[in-house]
Amino acid sequence: MREVDVSTITRAVEMMCIEANMVLTDDIVGRIKSSIDEERSPLARSILEAYLENMQAAKDMKIPVCQDTGMAVIFLELGQEVHLVGGSLREAVDRGVSNGYTNGYLRCSVVGDPLRERVNTGDNTPAILHTEIVPGDRVKITVAPKGFGSENMSALRMMTPSATREDVVNFVVEAVERAGSNPCPPVVVGVGIGGDFELSALLAKRAITEPIDRPNPDPYYADMEREILERLNRTGIGPQGFGGVTTALGVNIRTYATHIAGLPVAVNIGCHVTRHRSMEL
Known part of the structure; x- marks a missing residue:
């Protein structure tokens, strides 16, 4: 003991x-940097560049x-x-x-x-x-x-077992589309599938604390993460909602066993400064 x-x-x-x-984690900063090269919209690129300047200033000046x-x-x-x-x-x-x-x-x-x-x-x-x-x-x-600009945009749906993979993907995409510019995109999206009402939400919240450059270990859900991310970045919402191909930085899915009669799905949205720190004592 x-x-x-x-x-x-x-x-x-x-x-x-x-x-x-x-100070943001390296995976978030790195994804924003790579997004600048992928953006075709000059306005979207300028917003992403401003994000990086803000992040560096916060780090240097020790301010939020x-x-x-x-x-x-x-x-x-x-x-x-x-x-x-x-x-x-x-x-x-x-x-x-x-x-x-x-x-x-x-x-x-x-x-x-x-x-x-x-x-x-x-x-x-x-x-x-x-x-x-x-x-x-x-x-x-x-x-x-x-922050609650992004938290307020989260969603949960108690689906039935007849729901398909496409239904789940559509629900996640619709939640982000409904959110629009409110959560200060590009966003990080945590998806919780399974458990019960409250556990699915907890899975989704936990998912946004995981690295966005580490795919789900299960190939099935890793492929779902890629599909959702690609669809989100085709919505045209873009940085701060001004258009572009960078609506989401990453999608993480967490799953848990569930009841034969249900399929809970929760979506937790994080803004472009999705923040977390971990330590082991």
């Missing part, structure tokens, strides 16, 4: 909240790459041979988010009561925390700040 003090989780979450909001620094989504994989000491895990995570957003001068966007009062909590807590018990004695943390 390995002991881990929750204070180390607090420090890790604080650091990752700041880093994720200021987007003014919407998101709601902090935390995926925490806890080894079953780990014994957490020093306090509550939930409190440790929220303390890390609070420290990261206040010390990092990141915009706090969370309201405590969702409907009645909607008063800002002042430190971007509480976070969205997903925990999973896994084998081993390590703790893996992924911090994924999620």
Whole structure:
């Protein structure tokens, strides 16, 4: 049994909240760079070039790459041979988010009561925390700040088993077409297929934290990812909705077993600054 003090989780979450909001992952930056050469529209190319300038400025000046620094989504994989000491895990995570957003001068966007009062909590807590018990004695943390310009464009449909592969592909494409310019394209698209109502959405959210340059290990779903990406980039929405062949940067699919009577499909959309950081303790 390995002991881990929750204070180390607090420090890790604080650091990752700041880093994720200021420095994008290499796969996102690289895909935007390659898209410039593929674009035929001068306006689309200029927008993509402006994105790169913004990303570099954020990195150099240590400021957020987007003014919407998101709601902090935390995926925490806890080894079953780990014994957490020093306090509550939930409190440790929220303390890390609070420290990261206040010390990092990141915009706090969370309201405590969702409907009645909607008063800002002042430190971007509480976070969205997903925990999973896994084998081993390590703790893996992924911090994924999620802005709501893109989050609001996400979709879920409870399909029936009679739905075909084409039906699923069409649903994903339609969701992005409906979103149009709202999620600040080019977008990253996470697709969750299977499970039940809530798990399909979680699969889709988890999918946008995965590298967009790593195809699904199952050739069937890797081919679906390619097909969806190609169709999205033929929609003509383009960067910021001004037209072009770069509507999506990547598509990731996650699947899970489901019930004989159902086929849940969820689509989670990330903007061109889809952000995440991971660390193992």
